[in-house]
Amino acid sequence: MKPAMIAALMGASLSLPVAALAGDAAAGESEYRKCRACHMIQDADGNDIVKGGVTGPNLWNIMGQPIASVEGYRYGEGILAAAAANPDLVWTEEELVAYITDPQAWVREKSGDASARSKMTFKLNRGQEDIAAYLTSVSPDAPAAE
Known part of the structure; x- marks a missing residue:
């Protein structure tokens, strides 16, 4: 294949719609094991969905929630500044993928x-979309995908 054709195909793949990049929630459930050291998933009634650490906030129902808004969690100054600079910003799969990547x-x-x-x-260098899809599956109040 000619270099120009390879470049054209690569450029086309980078412009795929977000829906084509959707993650696999089942794979994300497995990938979430990397997150458990710091994050639990515990529902509003106190039932453990995934037992985990408390270094990071509980990720139950995180999708669609404002950034840095888990009650009772002590956030760092950086994410609080991000939330203050973007008061309408909520966790979406796209934002979460970007966040856990770096x-x-x-x-x-x-x-x-x-x-x-x-x-x-x-930082995660793969599986971010799957973890985002999984966290959406444990976010009953998340807005419906467009």
Whole structure:
């Protein structure tokens, strides 16, 4: 295949609609094991969906919720600045994928502060879409996909 054709095909694949990039919730449930060290998923009645740590906020019903809004969790300054700079910003699959790919870069972009830091230092380099789909599946109040 000619280099020009390869470049054209690669460019076309980068412009796929978001729906074509949708994750697999079942695969995300398995991938979520990487998140359990810091995050639990516990429903509103206190039932554990996934037992996990409390270093990070509970991720039950996170999709569609405002950034940095889990009651009782002590957020870092970086994500609080991002939330203050974007009061209408809510967790969507797209935002969560960007955040878990590089939390510090996301916080810096959203806060507008090049020195902002994220408390979350863990980065994922694959499976982000699947984890986002899984977290949507445990977010009963999440807005319906368009």
